[in-house]
Amino acid sequence: xxxxxxxxxxxxxxxxxxxILNCDYxxxxxxxxLWYKKYPAEGPTFLISISSIKDKNEDxxxxxxxxxxxxxxxxxxxxxxxGDSAVYFCAASAAGTNAGKSTFGDGTxxxxxx
Amino acid sequence: EPEVTQTPSxxxxxxxxxxxxxxxxxxxxxxxxxxxxxxxxxxEFLVSFYNNEISEKSEIFDDQFSVERPDGSNFTLKIRSxxxxxxxxxxxxxxxARVMLPQHFGDGTRLSIL
Numbered sequence: 001x002x003x004x005x006x007x008x009x010x011x012x013x014x015x016x017x018x019x020i021l022n023c024d025y026x027x028x029x030x031x032x033x034l035w036y037k038k039y040p041a042e043g044p045t046f047l048i049s050i051s052s053i054k055d056k057n058e059d060x061x062x063x064x065x066x067x068x069x070x071x072x073x074x075x076x077x078x079x080x081x082x083g084d085s086a087v088y089f090c091a092a093s094a095a096g097t098n099a100g101k102s103t104f105g106d107g108t109x110x111x112x113x114x
Numbered sequence: 115e116p117e118v119t120q121t122p123s124x125x126x127x128x129x130x131x132x133x134x135x136x137x138x139x140x141x142x143x144x145x146x147x148x149x150x151x152x153x154x155x156x157x158e159f160l161v162s163f164y165n166n167e168i169s170e171k172s173e174i175f176d177d178q179f180s181v182e183r184p185d186g187s188n189f190t191l192k193i194r195s196x197x198x199x200x201x202x203x204x205x206x207x208x209x210x211a212r213v214m215l216p217q218h219f220g221d222g223t224r225l226s227i228l
Contacts, residue, residue, distance in 0.1 A: 034216055043118070043205050043219030044157065089157060101147065101170055102217060104157040 003027045004092050006105035014113050019077040021108050023090030026071065030092035034102065035064060035075045038087045047088075048075070080112045116140045120206050120220035127196055128228055135191045135223045137206030146189045147207040147217060148181065150174070157205065163189065193225075201227045 005024045013019045021035075031052035036044035050057040050064045050073065057064050063076045077084055087109050091102040119138045127133050139146050148160040162169040163181055178200075180192045189208075193200055203224050207217040 036219075041221065043120075043207075043221045046216035046218065049216060091157075101159045101162050101172075103159065104149075106156045 004090055004103050004105040006090055006108050008108050009106070010109045010111070012111045012113065013080050015082055016079045019080045019084065019110055019112065021075040021088050021090075021110065023073045023105055024071060025092050027092070027094070027103075029094040030103075031095050032093045033064070033066060033073050034091045034093075036089045036091060038089060038107070044089055082112050082114050085110055085112050118206055118208055118218050118220035120223050122223060123221070124224045124226070126226045126228060129198055130195055133193050133196055133225060135193075135204050135206075135225070137189045137191070137220055138187050139189055139206065139208030140218055141187070143208035143210050143218070145209045145211070146183070148191045149205045149207060150202040151205065152202045160191075196227045198227050201225055
């Protein structure tokens with residue numbers, strides 16, 4: 001049962017344009033969502049998060065949108081830069097658990113072309 | 115900026131042998147996690163650890179696995195009697211709180227079982 005899905009394994013955009021990465025989830029208990037960026041040979045690095053009480057969170061070039069009714073979130077990167085090229089993971093957790101474990105999606109490889 | 119450190123970066127072991135993967139979490143963090151990523155697959159939760167005991171574990175984390183915080187700084191994952199399918203990247207993570215704050219990941223240990 002794949003509770004967090006990223007249906008696009010890859011995305012290619014031109015430098016300066018917008019990158020939109022999508023994520024869907026099935027578990028209604030999830031109430032905290034995160035995006036991580038991962039470069040080869042490194043661990044995931046936290047990018048931005050959103051609580052289920054919000055529908056938008058913005059941090060510089062990165063904005064995460066949450067649509068609870070659709071169980072969908074997206075990450076917008078504007079403008080995209082070549083250094084943004086990496087694998088992006090969507091992750092979700094449930095505040096009600098004791099552990100705070102994160103359930104990850106499969107990842108989307110973003111390539112930003114100069 | 116403080117970071118999570120993992121050693122070794124690469125571990126090669128014969129099938130059936132025991133391995134210990136080591137992690138030094140960020141010093142003021144209270145929650146500790148192990149995740150793994152089999153090549154080409156998603157990052158999977160293994161176990162969380164808080165207050166010197168396991169908070170939650172996945173079905174992957176069977177009797178073959180154990181975790182320990184032997185002193186105030188290290189957090190270890192032991193895999194007894196390794197199997198070929200244990201070959202993966204193992205990531206340690208820590209966080210200051212259970213949820214609502216991101217987990218900080220180490221760069222991982224690549225475990226290769228021969």
